[in-house]
Amino acid sequence: MAENTTDKHNPLVSVQEFPDDGKLQIIHGYGGGQFRIAGQTCNGAQFVLPRLTLDWQITSLADVTANAIAEMLATAAGKNTGILEGQDGQMTELVILGVGARADSHLPELAQALKAQNIRLEVMTTAAACRTWNVLLTEGRSAAVGLLPVD
DSSP states (O other): OOOOOTTSSSSOOOOOOOOOOSOOOOOEEETTTTEEETTTEESSSSETTTTTEEEEOSSSSGGGOOOHHHHHHHHHHHOOOTTTTTTTTBBEEEEEEEEESSSOOOOOHHHHHHHHHOEEEEOOOOHHHHHHEEEEEEHHHHHEEEEOOOO
16 A cells, blocks of 8 residues: 655655665675675675675585574674664564575575574575565665675
């Protein structure tokens, strides 16, 4: 259901407005083992939240554990108390995991371990994760994305 707006029309879709401070972590590109995030080049795996990008010290999918994800969320929380909240004030409840060029598994054990912490996991290729992240970001969703690089 659309919300009424101040310009006296009732749109079918409301567009989220964001402060123009240049801090939103939009993913502009990926490849060659790098990412282009919010105008910066980042090498290797990255863990991205709406207003913070962190180097993620993993080198393969085997390194991705519930503890590794929880550590990144805790690190982000330590850098800024509001960093894990979406536009609606909700804490991060969704982690998108970009696993490289192929997503051969939905990682059920990892998903179950995160579910016990009230975090949903979505596993997809890194390309799909980058696109999905940008959509979630513009919707103001409380989410994070972990990205393994692709060549």
